[in-house]
Amino acid sequence: MRLYIIEDEVVAAERMQELVRQTSPDAEIIGLADSIEDSVQYLQNNPMPDLILMDIELVDGQSFEIFKEVEVSCPVIFTTAYDEFALQAFKVHSIDYLLKPIQREELQKSIDKFRQLQKVYGGGNRPDYSELVQELRRSTAPVNNTWREHFLVKQGQRLLSISIDEIAYFYSEDRVTFLKTHDNRFFPLDYTLEEVEQQVDPRQFFRASRQFIVDRQAIGNIYIHFNGKYKLTLKPATSEEIFVSRDRGAEFKKWLGA
Structure with missing residues (x-):
């Protein structure tokens, strides 16, 4: 599993890396970014990871902006100190939403959820998550299409x-x-x-x-x-x-x- 971490707090980033090592020894952390700008640059110029652990509040804004600049074609686990962004997180292709401080057991459950989805929608050494992404978008769409008038x-x-x-x-x-x-x-x-x-x-x-x-x-x-x-x-x-x-x-x- 190739995993990318987006987190702007040094201590939180170090803790997340340690939690990943504890919960998923087979995971390869392929990169770490602390801003929207760095994240977009990496995702535009490198193969898409299997999974992204993404903090919401970054040094240059909210990480939802990343989705406006690049087509993220893999699942995302959001992390944040606030619960007010949950609905917005699930309107992009999030598979989970964890509140800080992240607990090992919570991350383990999220990783297990990802692995189950990987079995259903993936295949081979480099799964194609396009079907999973589409399903996540469908499942998090508004229940009623009522828009502001x-x-x-x-x-x-x-x-x-x-x-x-x-x-x-x-x-x-x-x-x-x-x-x-x-x-x-x-x-x-x-x-x-x-x-x-x-x-x-x-x-x-x-x-x-x-x-x-x-x-x-x-x-x-x-x-x-x-x-x-x-x-x-x-x-x-x-x-x-x-x-x-x-x-x-x-x-x-x-x-x-x-």
Whole structure:
């Protein structure tokens, strides 16, 4: 079993490695990262591991951002000191969610669960987890497809209800989330982009980058960029360039109907 660890606390990373050695002597720890940036770089340029142990709160943000930059095609066990991220964790292909401090018995149960899944969906020395990943996504999909139809925003002393059909895109700037309407109005929101992404219909909106979630009707032009990326122009125009990463390119084309 080839295992990759993503953890930004030195003591926690050392403990996790020791727990892995105790619970799975046959496991090969192929790498250790402490940030979103390092994780993405490794996963983009190396064979996918069999399993990832992933802390949620990293030095440069929440590890959910990794899934926006690279197609993670193996199961993940999330670790965190907080239980508030459980639902979001299971909306990606997590097989378990462990609260810190991690106990040996809990990690053992998670590893055993992975090995059972490996027997069902894997085969040979390097299992293909694509079927497992798809099953995890299906099993953690929302029970009802009810998406936000309005967002309540402030304008001075007034509260306005903005219809979802009025929104061109959501974006993050200086740690604040904004929505911009098709008629070029913008308002701050009391949600993170990750929270917005879970509330809007994915058939209508696409997470184009870490900073932008875009409505289909807001896309002006699409340019093929170098290294397999796509460059977007939006309506209304933005002050910065927007790129869909190479790893999300196929998903983006499928969303467009290509």
